[in-house]
Amino acid sequence: EQIERGRFEHFMLKEIFEQPESIRGTMRGRVQPATGTVLLGGLRERLDDLVRSNRLIFVGCGTSYHAALACRQLVEQLTELPVSVELSSDFLDRACPLFRSDVCVFVSQSGETADTLEALRYAKRRHALTVGVVNVVGSAIARITDCGVHLNAGCEIGVASTKSYTSQIVAIIMIALLLSADRLSKQTRRREIIDGLAALPTAIERVLMLNDKLRMLAVGVLRDAVSILVCGRGYQYATCLEAALKIKEVSYIHTEGIHAGELKHGPLALIDQEMPMIVFATRDNGYEAICNAVHQLLARGNPQRMIVVCSEGDGHFFQGLGVGTTLEVPHTADCLQGVVNIVPMQLIAYHLAVARGLNVDQPRNLAKSVTVQ
Ligand code: G6P
Numbered sequence: 387e388q389i390e391r392g393r394f395e396h397f398m399l400k401e402i403f404e405q406p407e408s409i410r411g412t413m414r415g416r417v418q419p420a421t422g423t424v425l426l427g428g429l430r431e432r433l434d435d436l437v438r439s440n441r442l443i444f445v446g447c448g449t450s451y452h453a454a455l456a457c458r459q460l461v462e463q464l465t466e467l468p469v470s471v472e473l474s475s476d477f478l479d480r481a482c483p484l485f486r487s488d489v490c491v492f493v494s495q496s497g498e499t500a501d502t503l504e505a506l507r508y509a510k511r512r513h514a515l516t517v518g519v520v521n522v523v524g525s526a527i528a529r530i531t532d533c534g535v536h537l538n539a540g541c542e543i544g545v546a547s548t549k550s551y552t553s554q555i556v557a558i559i560m561i562a563l564l565l566s567a568d569r570l571s572k573q574t575r576r577r578e579i580i581d582g583l584a585a586l587p588t589a590i591e592r593v594l595m596l597n598d599k600l601r602m603l604a605v606g607v608l609r610d611a612v613s614i615l616v617c618g619r620g621y622q623y624a625t626c627l628e629a630a631l632k633i634k635e636v637s638y639i640h641t642e643g644i645h646a647g648e649l650k651h652g653p654l655a656l657i658d659q660e661m662p663m664i665v666f667a668t669r670d671n672g673y674e675a676i677c678n679a680v681h682q683l684l685a686r687g688n689p690q691r692m693i694v695v696c697s698e699g700d701g702h703f704f705q706g707l708g709v710g711t712t713l714e715v716p717h718t719a720d721c722l723q724g725v726v727n728i729v730p731m732q733l734i735a736y737h738l739a740v741a742r743g744l745n746v747d748q749p750r751n752l753a754k755s756v757t758v759q
Contacts, residue, residue, distance in 0.1 A: 390543075396746045398544035398636070398739075402732045403594060406587035408539040408549040409725070412556045417563075419584045422577055424563040432533040435515050437565055439489040443482070443514075444471045444558070445505045446493035447756070449547040449628060450519075453554035454493050456624035460559060460721035464566035464575070474501035475759075477508075484512040491517045493558070495542060495550040496755040497525025504759060506530055519557050521550055535561060544747045545754045546635045548732045551628060552590075552725045556583065559721060582719035586726075589716040593729040596713060600730055603711055604737035607691060611639055611662050615653065616731075617683070618666035619646040619676055625666055625724040629731035636749050637738035646672075646679035657687040666727055667704070669697040670720040684708055695727055 394400035401408075416425050429436060442461060444454035454471045462469045472482065478501065484490070490509040494502045497520040506527055509516050518527050518534030521542065528534060539553035563579060566572045608614065614633060616626040626643030633641040644653045646665075657663070663683050667676045683692060689708035696704055701712035715726050739746045 396544070396736070396740075398546055398548060398732075398736050398746050401542055401544050401549045402729065402736065404540065405549050405552050405729065406590045406594075408553050409556055409590065410587050411538040411540060412553040413560070413583060414538065416560060417580060417583050419580055422573075422580055423567065424560050424580070426535050426560060426564050428534045428536065429517070429561070429564065432515065432517075433564070436489055436517070437568075438487075439515065440467065440485070440487040442467055442469045442489050442491065443477075443484075444469070444491045444493060445474050445477050445502060445509075447474050447499050447501055449551050449631065450493040450495060450499075450502070450554060452624050452628040452631065453551050454491070454558060455627065456555050456621065456724045457558040457562065457721065459621060460579075461562045464562040464569070464572055472505075474499065474505040477505050481508075484509060484514045486513045488514040489517060490514045491519060491558070491561070492527050492531060493519045493554055494525075494527050495521045495537070495547055495554075497522045497527040498755050498757050499527075500757050500759045503527055503530075517561075519554060519561075521553070543754075545749055545752050546632055546735070548632075551728060555722075555725050556586070559583070579719050579721060582722045586718065586722060589718055589726050590729055592716050593726055594733075596730055597733055599713070600733040601737040603693065604734050605741050607693070607711065608639070608662055608734065608738055609741045612660070613656070614639055614641040614662045614664065615656065616641060616643045616664045616666075617646050617649065617679060618643075619679070620670060620672040621720050621724050622666035622668070622672075622676075622727060625727045625731070628728055629664065629735075632732055632735035633738060635752060636735050636744065636746055637742055638744065638749070639738065646676055649679055649682060654682065654686060657683065659688040660691070661687060662691045662693065663687055664693045664731070665695070667694050667696045667700070668715065668723050668727060669700070669717060670723065680704070680707065680709070695730060
């Protein structure tokens with residue numbers, strides 16, 4: 387085991403640091419910046435059916451669900467189809483109505499999660515076209531789906547999923563790029579994203595350099611928190627949910643991911659001088675709105691306990707408002723920003739778990755693959 391972990395003390399840390407390479411693995415031979423094209427061999431035979439579909443439904447659990455949520459806006463924008471994102475268990479509970487013209491995309495690292503597998507069987511009985519976005523080759527979901535895309539992210543051992551999340555986002559974005567390849571009106575946007583994908587591994591390498599600062603932050607500001615609030619909107623809403631999940635899974639600190647638009651509808655009542663607040667305020671169309679949320683939180687909470695993740699060059703602005711800690715991250719296309727922004731949160735979750743003396747790679751009560759319903 388120690389040999390597999392190499393220079394890292396835990397698999398979770400190793401897998402976080404592998405992300406520049408795992409993302410390259412997901413894109414290898416598929417994203418071609420020179421020609422602006424995306425090739426996905428696993429979808430080739432069903433491409434006509436995929437392009438002709440009327441609706442896309444993404445289905446998954448946990449981190450895999452969050453990855454689909456992170457891509458919804460982009461998939462809607464590029465395909466101009468209605469897109470929904472479903473928790474596997476809820477999809478089954480509701481016996482979600484399905485049509486032959488629907489495409490159901492099953493997102494799963496292991497390819498064995500019982501609820502997702504059962505949802506896949508349900509979709510097959512209703513004759514929807516089924517697509518797998520799976521890491522483990524030969525797994526049940528990979529075998530049963532009509533077609534699919536493997537993540538090629540390499541083996542993930544830590545129970546808390548890290549590199550699979552970023553690779554799942556990249557894989558779903560590649561699917562959206564493929565489905566919109568023939569749309570003339572989308573070419574400028576597609577070009578921006580393809581260039582962004584090519585630069586993504588380097589952007590992650592730069593975020594990983596924040597590791598020491600993040601360890602100090604975890605130990606200094608967050609370790610003894612009773613509860614942490616993570617706030618964002620737009621593309622960063624999914625990042626909030628995933629950041630909160632990572633922190634609670636491995637550090638056992640109650641953490642809530644909140645859409646900034648919902649702050650006034652309840653969560654503001656939680657804010658006091660003790661509560662750490664993490665806000666994603668990287669530049670995109672929602673920047674002005676998220677700055678308003680920062681003001682609302684600063685007015686009610688403890689500015690020293692606020693952490694703002696912002697675009698490079700914006701740190702001074704937030705410090706000027708009184709924000710205790712700013713984390714500057716490289717700017718990328720809006721739909722890819724979540725891939726960059728989640729990395730510091732994975733590291734914070736990791737360092738919190740270590741600082742609290744917990745079993746990082748195998749948190750209590752959790753399993754890597756949940757094979758019972
Ligand atoms: C478990 C794992 C999570 C994972 C979820 C879905 O809860 O602990 O990390 O996100 O299952 O697993 P899957 O293999 O379907 O992505």
